[in-house]
Every structure is written in C-alpha cells, then in structure tokens.
Amino acid sequence: MFKKLQIVLIVIVVLLTSVWGVKVKKASANKSGIIVVLDAGHGGIDAGVIASGGQKESDLNLDICYKIKTELEKSCIGVVMTRRSYGGLYGVATKGFKLRDMKKRKEIIESSNARLVVSIHINKCPFEYRKGAQVFYKIADNSSKTFANFLQKDLNALPNADKDNACLVGDYYVLNCSNIPSVLVECGFFSNKENESQLLQEEYRLSLAGVISANIAKFLLGGF
Numbered sequence: 129m130f131k132k133l134q135i136v137l138i139v140i141v142v143l144l145t146s147v148w149g150v151k152v153k154k155a156s157a158n159k160s161g162i163i164v165v166l167d168a169g170h171g172g173i174d175a176g177v178i179a180s181g182g183q184k185e186s187d188l189n190l191d192i193c194y195k196i197k198t199e200l201e202k203s204c205i206g207v208v209m210t211r212r213s214y215g216g217l218y219g220v221a222t223k224g225f226k227l228r229d230m231k232k233r234k235e236i237i238e239s240s241n242a243r244l245v246v247s248i249h250i251n252k253c254p255f256e257y258r259k260g261a262q263v264f265y266k267i268a269d270n271s272s273k274t275f276a277n278f279l280q281k282d283l284n285a286l287p288n289a290d291k292d293n294a295c296l297v298g299d300y301y302v303l304n305c306s307n308i309p310s311v312l313v314e315c316g317f318f319s320n321k322e323n324e325s326q327l328l329q330e331e332y333r334l335s336l337a338g339v340i341s342a343n344i345a346k347f348l349l350g351g352f
C-alpha cells in the first residue's frame with residue numbers, strides 16, 4: 129500500500145515538474161512579450177532553388193531560421209515560425225499546393241501578434257557575378273524600409289558580399305499578406321560559386337543568423 133502511494137506521489141511530482149518546466153521555458157523565451165515571425169521559404173515538394181551539389185534552398189532556409197530563433201530567444205524575444213519542419217504547409221501535395229501553402233503562412237502571420245515578419249530565402253540567377261544578400265521590404269511601409277536599410281548595410285559587411293547591394297521594395301505575397309512590417313531576405317546566390325560554398329557552411333550560416341538576429345533585436349527593442 130505504502131509502495132503504491134509512493135509511486136503515485138512520484139508520478140504526480142514528475143508530471144508537475146514537466147508541466148511547470150514547459151511553462152518556464154515558454155516564458156523565458158518571450159519575457160518581453162515582443163514577437164517576431166520567422167518564415168522559412170518553400171518546404172516539402174517545393175525545394176526552392178537547388179545548389180550544384182543538390183542541396184535544397186528550403187532546407188537551408190529552415191536551418192538559418194532556427195539559428196536566428198536561438199539567438200533571439202537569448203534576448204527574450206518570442207519567435208513564431210511559419211514552417212517548423214522540412215515539410216510544406218500545404219497539407220496534401222495536390223494541385224494548388226503553393227496557394228494553400230502561402231495562405232497557411234498568412235494565417236500564422238495574422239494570428240501571431242508579431243511586430244515584424246522576416247522571410248528567409250536563397251537566390252539564383254543567370255548572372256554568376258551577382259552575389260551577396262539582398263533585402264526586400266513591404267511596399268509603402270516606412271518601418272519595413274528602415275529595418276531593411278539597417279539590415280542590408282550589415283549584411284553587406286559579411287565576407288564576399290556585394291557592398292553596393294541596396295534594399296529594394298518587394299511585391300511578394302508574404303510581405304503583402306498582413307499589416308505587420310515585413311522583409312524578405314535573399315541570403316545569397318547559389319549561382320555564385322563563393323556564395324554557394326559559403327551558404328553550405330554551418331559557420332557562415334551562423335554569421336548570417338547573427339547579423340539578422342542582431343538587427344531584429346535592435347528593431348524590436350527600440351535600438352534604431
């Protein structure tokens with residue numbers, strides 16, 4: 129009898145500890161009440177652009193988002209990820225999947241309570257000389273433009289970037305789908321040999337995530 133009671137008590141303590149532990153983790157990640165949406169572009173059957181060795185843009189986008197998330201949570205900024213796994217957000221991979229995927233992203237963004245949306249992508253183009261990160265901002269939105277300007281400047285200081293890259297206005301669904309300040313970051317070009325090799329290195333993706341997360345924190349915590 130006593131042994132049974134002991135087991136029941138241990139189970140209760142373990143349950144309480146784990147539930148309490150989860151709550152503490154959530155609160156510490158978002159102590160400030162300030163939230164950003166990180167949107168890893170593509171996913172599932174939509175791989176985005178492909179590197180010469182077969183690596184998918186979609187996988188690297190997700191990796192960069194998780195690295196940014198880790199950094200932001202150190203500053204107690206809450207992070208909502210539109211895509212949290214390698215899969216897409218379209219449900220079943222049938223006709224119209226891209227639209228369903230984008231609509232799901234819009235739904236997550238609109239219900240996020242976020243103050244900023246940052247969408248992560250990788251570029252490819254026919255001109256091999258094009259290199260470096262490129263930031264696009266929401267049409268006719270000064271907050272998005274200010275953030276994009278600061279972020280572009282810091283990204284241009286990374287190794288092998290194009291120092292002359294300027295942020296540009298972008299007519300993209302993910303930027304237009306809400307009233308929240310939003311930017312889309314093309315993190316570099318798979319069509320440029322040096323950029324491609326950098327993007328495939330863990331260390332470089334950490335540097336990218338460091339620059340992006342530092343700018344997000346500055347923007348959200350009033351540093352601009």
Ligand SMILES: [Zn+2]
Pocket residue numbers: 169170176177185248249250
């Ligand atoms: Zn993309």
